[in-house]
Amino acid sequence: MHRWQLAVFCSLLVGCGTKPPEVAKPPPGPDVATDANCASGRPMRVHFYDVGQGLAVLVTLPDARQILIDTGDAKNRPGCGLTCAEGNQHLLAGLTREVHDEELAMLWITHQHSDHIGGAVDVLQRFKVGAYADNGRDDIKPLVEKAHIAAGTMGAQVTVVAPGKGKVPIADGEGVKLTAVLPAAWPEACSSNPNDCSIGLRIDYCKSSVLFTGDAEASEEAVLDTGGPVTLLQVAHHGAETSSSDGFLAKATPKYAVISSGRPGVGLNQQYCHPRKSAIERLGRVLGAPGPASLQVFGGASCKDGGSADWSSIHVSDRLFSTARDGDVVLMTTGNGNFVKE
Numbered sequence: 094m095h096r097w098q099l100a101v102f103c104s105l106l107v108g109c110g111t112k113p114p115e116v117a118k119p120p121p122g123p124d125v126a127t128d129a130n131c132a133s134g135r136p137m138r139v140h141f142y143d144v145g146q147g148l149a150v151l152v153t154l155p156d157a158r159q160i161l162i163d164t165g166d167a168k169n170r171p172g173c174g175l176t177c178a179e180g181n182q183h184l185l186a187g188l189t190r191e192v193h194d195e196e197l198a199m200l201w202i203t204h205q206h207s208d209h210i211g212g213a214v215d216v217l218q219r220f221k222v223g224a225y226a227d228n229g230r231d232d233i234k235p236l237v238e239k240a241h242i243a244a245g246t247m248g249a250q251v252t253v254v255a256p257g258k259g260k261v262p263i264a265d266g267e268g269v270k271l272t273a274v275l276p277a278a279w280p281e282a283c284s285s286n287p288n289d290c291s292i293g294l295r296i297d298y299c300k301s302s303v304l305f306t307g308d309a310e311a312s313e314e315a316v317l318d319t320g321g322p323v324t325l326l327q328v329a330h331h332g333a334e335t336s337s338s339d340g341f342l343a344k345a346t347p348k349y350a351v352i353s354s355g356r357p358g359v360g361l362n363q364q365y366c367h368p369r370k371s372a373i374e375r376l377g378r379v380l381g382a383p384g385p386a387s388l389q390v391f392g393g394a395s396c397k398d399g400g401s402a403d404w405s406s407i408h409v410s411d412r413l414f415s416t417a418r419d420g421d422v423v424l425m426t427t428g429n430g431n432f433v434k435e
Contacts, residue, residue: 131268131299134427138435139303139325141414141422142187144180145173146331146355146362147208150305151191155298155428156266158198161188162294162305162327166361167211167236176360181212185219187421195220199263200249202227203307204291205237208361213240222249224262228292229253254292255279261294268428270297274304274317282312288330289313295320299428303327304345306336314341322346325424325432327353328376332368332390332415342379349432350376351422352415357389357404366396368415370407377410384411388418 135155142149144165152160166173168181189195200222202210216222217240225244231237244251252262259273274293282289291307297320304323306314308330315338326347329336331354355362370392377383386409393403414422414434423435 131428136425136427137269137296137298137301137303139424139426139432140187140191141327141351141353141416141424142180142184143416143420143422144184144212144353145176145360146365146367147177147180147211148203148307148327148331148353149184149212150327150353151188152296152303153191154198154266154269154296156269157193158263158266159192159196160199160201160263160294160296161197161216162201163203163209163307164200164212164216166208168215170207170211170361173361176355177211181215184212185215188216188220192220197222199224199226199261200244201292201294201305202240203293203305204228204287205231205234206287206308207236209307210236210240214243217243217247217249222247224252225249226252226254226262226292228255228290229258230255230290231287268299271295272297272320274306274319276313276316278316280312280316282310286310286312288335291329293317295323298426300430301325301426301428301432304347308333308336310335311338311341314338317341317344319345324348324426324430326350328368328372330367331355331365332372333365334369334371337372337375339375339378342375346379348380348430349412349424350380350414351424352413352417354415354417356417357391358401362417363398364396366391366393366400366403368417370405373407373409373413376413380410380412382410383408386411388413388415 138153140151147165148163149165150162261271272295288308291309303325306329332352354367370390424432
């Protein structure tokens with residue numbers, strides 16, 4: 094009998110106090126990161142830029158490659174005034190400081206609305222972009238056509254990511270897995286509502302993950318496979334009441350969430366009044382009890398003239414961040430399943 098077998102026999106039958114050896118754990122599945130990078134402590138950094146009523150997020154992977162998700166709005170969008178110009182300038186200035194060697198591994202456009210693709214040409218003309226990915230729709234619209242021309246001119250690989258075409262055009266990294274989050278087929282609503290044609294991107298780094306959903310609304314959320322629980326969620330559609338459905342949040346169960354939206358009554362948010370109280374309440378049921386921090390939310394039925402009388406301040410979880418309240422939101426993880434705010 095081997096020594097450890099004797100120890101187990103002794104412990105079980107005669108109580109001699111010797112601990113049995115630990116049972117060997119089964120090898121992890123193929124999607125579990127086991128690379129040494131998981132223990133290296135190298136950070137993944139997620140920077141939500143304050144671009145007003147829009148979305149632009151720079152992800153710096155642990156291997157230093159950088160991905161930009163959406164580009165905020167066009168600087169000269171009609172009806173937006175100085176707000177869009179300032180948001181565009183803020184994004185470009187921030188990227189100039191942060192993008193290593195002026196090179197982005199990938200520019201990922203979630204969908205073709207101006208507040209997500211509007212700054213794409215400016216980004217493509219200023220930075221070297223390895224891969225440009227979008228959903229392949231509305232390519233005759235001026236903003237989309239200009240972005241595709243700029244991508245081709247500047248040497249970026251243009252890739253369509255859509256149902257049946259779910260390959261992310263850049264490789265996974267050490268301890269990092271990149272997954273396109275798409276429905277099996279576009280929901281019917283996609284034909285009339287570009288929000289429901291959003292292409293999601295999930296980035297897993299060891300025990301941490303982040304999910305970008307663009308402006309996906311409830312129709313698309315219902316047919317998305319999030320890939321399981323997610324650590325950090327980009328709140329869809331700037332906190333609109335038509336997104337962040339209970340069913341979707343039950344699948345994603347985020348620990349942290351970020352809303353990128355305009356400020357109450359400023360710029361294009363006069364027309365949208367984001368975030369909506371109902372969506373924030375649904376998020377609160379997932380993120381946990383409210384803390385001391387508060388957030389301005391819109392609770393009215395109509396956003397006409399900015400709905401100034403229907404804005405209120407409510408307490409929210411300290412794991413819910415907002416560019417309208419916080420300005421730029423920068424979160425960092427070492428792959429340990431938590432994010433900390435810089």
